Amino acid sequence: MTTRHPRLLHDLPTSLAEEQIDELLRRPNLRIERIVSTGQSSAETSWYDQSEHEWVIVLSGRATLRYEDDDAEVELGPGDAAFIPAHTKHQVAWTTPNEPTVWLAFFWSEP
């Protein structure tokens, strides 16, 4: 799927045992991924703790993010994004089981 013109809402899986991650671009200091969830969420005790910064947007479907340092959950629908600075512990609390949730995620490191 690493092409000059990827089509992120085409060829979507409808049912997956695990999230599907497609790398769209990899550059020296940046990585772009399409992530497709079909109802998956993080275990309640499991937190992402990433060394890279992340900026992520939901292209279709719905999901809920949770941060370790904030009780309020953030619901994301199409066009809704989140900036997750490096080492901000977070989890995906929920993704809709009724349709694939398609995420576009950018990961980068800073000088």
Add this chain to the structure above:
Amino acid sequence: MTTRHPRLLHDLPTSLAEEQIDELLRRPNLRIERIVSTGQSSAETSWYDQSEHEWVIVLSGRATLRYEDDDAEVELGPGDAAFIPAHTKHQVAWTTPNEPTVWLAFFWSEP
């Protein structure tokens, strides 16, 4: 619009004399913008020639990209993206006049 959780498909302008650019995030080596076009396109003789790399995706609406070194135009609808390496001369040949075209664009420089 620089927030932790921007909502890119909310509060869209419906008619604009010029494209509207909202900066969503600015970091040392990366910039994220929402661009809303309402029928605008580049002049035929005018080419973008950028010093940064760009990765852009259409979130809603439709548009056509043209590259100086390629006769084939690339039509982009929702979920369709383009990686435009630095100094790749390109132009927006067309955006649909019937609805706003919402772009999400990432610009970055490399070490």
